[in-house]
Amino acid sequence: EAQVTQNPRYLITVTGKKLTVTCSQNMNHEYMSWYRQDPGLGLRQIYYSMNVEVTDKGDVPEGYKVSRKEKRNFPLILESPSPNQTSLYFCASSPQYTGANVLTFGAGSRLTVL
Amino acid sequence: DQQVKQNSPSLSVQEGRISILNCDYTNSMFDYFLWYKKYPAEGPTFLISISSIKDKNEDGRFTVFLNKSAKHLSLHIVPSQPGDSAVYFCAASNGAGSYQLTFGKGTKLSVIP
Numbered sequence: 001e002a003q004v005t006q007n008p009r010y011l012i013t014v015t016g017k018k019l020t021v022t023c024s025q026n027m028n029h030e031y032m033s034w035y036r037q038d039p040g041l042g043l044r045q046i047y048y049s050m051n052v053e054v055t056d057k058g059d060v061p062e063g064y065k066v067s068r069k070e071k072r073n074f075p076l077i078l079e080s081p082s083p084n085q086t087s088l089y090f091c092a093s094s095p096q097y098t099g100a101n102v103l104t105f106g107a108g109s110r111l112t113v114l
Numbered sequence: 115d116q117q118v119k120q121n122s123p124s125l126s127v128q129e130g131r132i133s134i135l136n137c138d139y140t141n142s143m144f145d146y147f148l149w150y151k152k153y154p155a156e157g158p159t160f161l162i163s164i165s166s167i168k169d170k171n172e173d174g175r176f177t178v179f180l181n182k183s184a185k186h187l188s189l190h191i192v193p194s195q196p197g198d199s200a201v202y203f204c205a206a207s208n209g210a211g212s213y214q215l216t217f218g219k220g221t222k223l224s225v226i227p
Contacts, residue, residue: 004157031213042120042219043158043203050213058214090157097213100146100165105157 002027004106012112021076021109023091031097032074036087081113117141120218133191135221137204144206152201194225
């Protein structure tokens with residue numbers, strides 16, 4: 001089944017403890033992206049990647065890192081999580097980036113930072 | 115500055131009636147618009163899209179209308195069904211100069227049986 005898989009789905013952690021949210025897609029997509037969803041703010045883009053080794057900042061990149069060493073994987077790294085990073089995170093991918101960029105989203109990872 | 119605005123956080127509609135979800139945008143460089151639907155505990159899924167060279171696109175019960183002069187688009191669902199109850203996100207892209215999809219805040223649609 002074609003899908004985007006995120007792990008973990010739920011995580012409670014403490015301030016400053018480094019964590020990684022993994023994202024993997026099995027569709028050979030070139031474009032991948034991370035979003036966070038917060039109440040009243042909708043979906044905001046954190047980082048995106050056009051292809052392997054090509055990444056760029058979205059609208060809210062502060063406090064996050066990403067890497068794209070393989071085409072299928074696009075992990076989101078929180079080096080020193082803070083409570084304001086408590087959010088619902090979505091990874092998404094598409095074959096390429098075009099204007100008609102139909103994204104396939106993962107099921108989401110709910111992160112709580114205490 | 116919010117470039118894609120969905121000013122109605124929620125909407126309730128009777129089953130069988132029409133649902134109209136609205137979206138406004140400020141960036142005149144946007145040339146492609148998409149609607150995504152999101153159920154609780156799931157990721158958003160693509161619903162329908164429209165290019166800026168068109169003013170209407172239809173797919174079954176779903177129709178999207180684009181008014182470029184007003185920088186406004188709307189999603190019509192006819193007839194509405196209880197399974198349509200979800201959060202709907204409007205999104206826009208500028209394919210020529212950006213690699214980002216900008217989303218609105220979403221509108222929660224409740225279809226009452």
